[in-house]
Amino acid sequence: MLQNLKVIPFGGVRENGKNMYAVEVEDEIYIFDCGLMYPENELLGIDVVIPDYSYLTENIDKVVGIFLTHGHADAIGALPYFLADHPVPVFGSELTIALAKITVAGEKKTKKFKDFHVIDEKTAIDFNHATVSFFKTTHSIPGSLGVDLKTEAGHIVYTGDFKFDQAAKPMFQTDYGRLADIGRDHTIMLLSDSANAESPYVNSSQRDIASYITETFKYHPGRIIVASVASNIERMQQIFDSAAKTGRRVILTGQDLEKIVKTALNLKYLTLPEPDLLVQLKDLKTLKPEQTIILETGRMGEPLKSLERMATNNHRTLHIKEGDLVFITTTPSHAMETTVAKTRDLIYRAGGTVKAISDDLHSSGHANKTDLQLMLNLLRPDNLMPIQGEYRLLEAHTHIAEETGLPLDHIFVTKSGDVVQYHQGEFSLGAAVNAGDTMIDGKGVGDIGNIVLRDRRLLADDGIFIAVVTIDRRKKKIVAKPKLTSRGFVYVKANRDLMAESASIIVKAIENNLAHKEFDWNNLKQDVREDLSKYLFDQTKRHPVILPVIMEVNQNRHR
Template structure:
């Protein structure tokens, strides 16, 4: 009897980051990557976004394990939250597992979790009706692996992040023979990285990028401030090599960098060409500017934000000046392009110069169109599911697949929660499962939803309007006239008339409700909100968040208490 197979994206489709895919083979569920994404600007206050795995909670006993392709946040970032609920084994290369452990140890809830397993391209793991194996790929971090699930219906292959580079060094090279072997065994479905699908040219060889960095260092006379992503180990190695060759010292700056560099050095995945290469900020005072490289890193857009602080003089360690070069070695996403241009402007205003690798080279760690089609030709899949990218990238990748002979009806551009089912004869879209986003805000996990985000957006755009009124419900009168406080809406001192009219409107509305025989607290507050909202919009064309605070006093009770106290006072005399 043939296996029943379902492939379900929990993230990583129609979005940047948050890669997570579940493959169900009969009664077992295999999780491919467990990543997060950093929020766009409209997610006010949200730290990170992780997949919603409610469906997996209902089938927790069937989860066989998590299989990681590489150590970037889009592949391992959600792991601590996942392991808090699912105590399942985690598999990955030595470098990937080391970074995953750093992630997990930073989370108090799962700090003691230790069911990690190091694998490599020779590893095969037998899960009964499924055998899991791996293959080497090239990316910007060492020991990246693709994953193969061997079933009785054929291989299900997940590439993870990859590109082809014939000059890749040890730890980064792709095993082309292994790719051909997997393809010859028969691939039922291929899930392939689409992040570089719009890149029609060939991605630059890392050898050429290393030479470009060295040339920049050679011909820069002042201090160099390099912006890079902390987990881009390959780029950090190139910076170390270039600095050593031109007799510069390197200062590490950034929240994650020292931990990641220390881990990579201890595993031999990163090496120092000169034992004295790394120094701290204090040591730079004894050196000339032309002897110093400051390596500023962070997550995703953080290095860019750090450059802004340096340009504005807000950084405690570095202030850019007219002898500095800000060297951007990270390739920004489309969402960051505006931010990068703003940063350039700020740097130029500080007097420093700016240079970015992306101005001159295609420095992406993701496959170009030629690379994507080469992978398709290696695998020759019956069915193809483009993953890891926004819709336009998935759609472009689908067209590239058609060009190499894959039928359009054998290609699935999926959304989160789509179930791609193989029944033994055909692959088709099955019944969708509910999959959303889980938002992390501080220590809160999943307690921020669309309503909270909407309120934050309104507060950010239109401000808040607070009205406080004190009433005596028994006497049906207002005891203390409305007091109004506004923040982020209008400047009170220059809008006295608006405040006075608002106070009168609130007073009239409250009195109308007090005069109503069927008095209701909920109706009173809603009535104040509605009438005040209409009035303020007519006057200002804005909708602030309106908070009516209605307090009640019982003056009869107050008089009785006062009389009682007076009587007690007379008795004591």
């Protein structure tokens, strides 16, 4: 009889992206996905966010492997950081593993990692306490799989990102029969995608989207800049097909996109309808505007920031000009609505126009209400853990599941680090483990915390105020008067009185400290900060970051 069975989300709940879930069965841990999240605006300067998996680090000897559902960044993006310290086996479909290899090879510490294993929907892997198998799902990328973990108590199923499309092409089709078979064999827990749970609309079929793209290419008389996500292979194929039908050539921008397209072409997941369809950036000068498609995906697959740079003449190679159409073929999350509106405005200012698929069609790679209920009815789980979405989406999924007859106390809306444990046939919340965000800034992994972010916000809001003073501690006097510098706080020349009074306050604070027998550098700097901060706030109602630089000289010392 099972003594230990736990399900633990380390990301992907109450947020967009950063999918990482662990199932602990006795002394074995199975990791589902290892993804990242792109930062929101308040995370100043942060490149990406990955899960805090310190619990897995502490129990790494129990981890049997990482099982990937698909090749998007929200499922594979954190692999280089995890594998750098914990080189465990990685399992995924052919394309997923090919994209994972590109991701891992991009980091110095994981460049030589080789423990990849290609599996498919027919694969079953026996471990000591469970069997892992897979089933085909429909998503915006080929090779998308769900994971079925069969334990002594029953099946634990992780859908990954999915939707149902009755008109999907063979490589994207869901295996309905396999889902029904799992459902007949007792599913005790379902971890199911919630990213589109609020949408009551039926997702447009990919055939309709393909026709929409072709029509757009056909009727725009000038150059078209297509914004897409690099790893949306299905969208790439539609763009290539539509370009060929309308006599246009496609220019790929960025190394990330070129690597992904090349990999998909080599594995036959992408095909070129014409051998000369793809052209180089240098050919842009010789192409007529009506023959040109520029495919822009941006760094790490996010196109919006690249479009902003194009519109403001800050892009390294391309600028939006009069007559350009920017065609946004991805559906941004609700969290990005402000960014999208700002980007649209910048494009119009630059002389371009904007069209987005989401304006006219309901295009999503994720399940809507009807799809979620179909998944529940196929698998008939005893319990549900809504995942992959902000809190309101997890709640929406909860109500959807209740409509199918699943009791509310069998639905677990969790946060990162929650432990849902199984005992005597029932799941319940146990003691949580440490989990949260690990922020990546350049080469720094996890060295940016709340204090650093707070300082960055202060610098962005109120600037910095630097005071440099030289003292002779033995003679207990100030040798050189304070030199004050302000950046992003006030314009010095227009605030001479403020600066003069600030210098007086600094002198007074230092003289008070020098007069004490017990001299302490930390106390000195702290007094300067506090006195100066109080004065500056009284005068300006602002809190700049105050940086006192106190230097010491000994005037009796001879060289």
